[in-house]
Structure formats: C-alpha cells, structure tokens
Amino acid sequence: MKESTLYLPVKNWINNYLKRNLKTQKVKTYIGADEFISKILIRENLYDKIINSHYFNIKIDVFSVVIKDDKAELVLIECKSTRLGLIHLSQLIGYSRIINPLCSILLSPEEITTGLKNFLNNQGHSLLNYGNNRKIVIAKWIASRGEIDIINCLPKGYLSPSKMSIW
Numbered sequence: 001m002k003e004s005t006l007y008l009p010v011k012n013w014i015n016n017y018l019k020r021n022l023k024t025q026k027v028k029t030y031i032g033a034d035e036f037i038s039k040i041l042i043r044e045n046l047y048d049k050i051i052n053s054h055y056f057n058i059k060i061d062v063f064s065v066v067i068k069d070d071k072a073e074l075v076l077i078e079c080k081s082t083r084l085g086l087i088h089l090s091q092l093i094g095y096s097r098i099i100n101p102l103c104s105i106l107l108s109p110e111e112i113t114t115g116l117k118n119f120l121n122n123q124g125h126s127l128l129n130y131g132n133n134r135k136i137v138i139a140k141w142i143a144s145r146g147e148i149d150i151i152n153c154l155p156k157g158y159l160s161p162s163k164m165s166i167w
Contacts, residue, residue, distance in 0.1 A: 003079055006061075008031070030064075033060075049065075061078050076096065084116060093136065100130070109143055
C-alpha cells in the first residue's frame with residue numbers, strides 16, 4: 001500500500017470526527033503532504049489565527065484547523081503505510097514541539113514495531129507528551145471501517161470524545 005492512499009480517507013475521517021466531537025468549533029481539514037502548512041494557512045487566510053504559523057515550513061500528511069471564536073489550533077496526522085517505529089515517532093515529536101498542535105496522531109494500518117513498543121514500555125508514555133496536556137497518539141488505521149481503532153490507541157482513551165473536551 002502506498003502512503004498517499006491513506007490521505008483522503010484519513011482526511012475525511014478526522015474532519016468528521018472533529019466536527020462531531022468538538023461541536024462548538026469550526027473545523028477545516030487539508031492534505032498537506034506536498035505543500036508547507038504555512039502556505040496552505042496563508043492561502044486559506046488562516047495564518048493570523050495561529051501563532052507563528054508563517055514559520056511552519058513543514059509538510060504534514062493531513063491536518064485540521066479547529067477554529068473557535070477568533071482563535072485556531074491545529075490537529076496533525078502523520079500517515080505511514082509500514083509498521084510504526086521510533087523514527088516515525090521522532091519525526092512527529094519534532095513537528096509537535098515546533099507547532100504545539102491541539103493533538104498529533106501517528107497512524108498506520110500496520111502494528112507498531114517491537115522496538116517502539118518496548119521503548120514506550122520502558123520509558124512510559126511520557127515520551128508522547130509535547131506540551132501542557134498535549135500528546136501524540138499512536139493509532140492503527142482500520143481501512144475496512146475508514147477510521148482509526150480509537151479503543152486501542154496509545155495513550156489509551158486520549159481520543160475518546162470525553163477526553164477531547166479538555167483539549
């Protein structure tokens with residue numbers, strides 16, 4: 001499977017999921033794998049709603065802009081078609097520390113590698129933290145359902161609708 005085949009179904013899923021669970025906000029979702037986030041936000045006239053967004057010369061596979069009143073925040077998703085390893089998590093940790101999104105999701109239709117699983121078990125899930133109550137979520141994409149396996153995400157429960165309310 002090519003990674004790019006995940007972009008549209010993931011975009012549709014996250015857009016619908018956020019709209020359904022963050023009812024008081026407006027949501028716009030984009031595929032950004034081939035274009036810098038900064039350029040998309042400028043083109044969509046959203047750059048002034050996100051602090052330092054003109055510096056975000058980073059390409060993220062899929063991202064959502066969550067808008068409430070005159071403020072906006074991002075949700076980032078990195079898609080991989082292979083087993084998720086520490087190198088994939090490291091990439092998203094870097095992006096997340098720079099951008100400080102509402103949430104970051106690393107997903108694949110494959111299981112995580114034994115190395116990543118052992119590393120997370122040894123280090124605890126604190127490695128997934130990148131800001132105040134902000135975490136990277138590691139998820140499995142279920143292509144047949146067109147959604148992630150929310151129940152088995154790491155950290156557990158972070159994407160549940162009740163948890164999203166404190167984002």
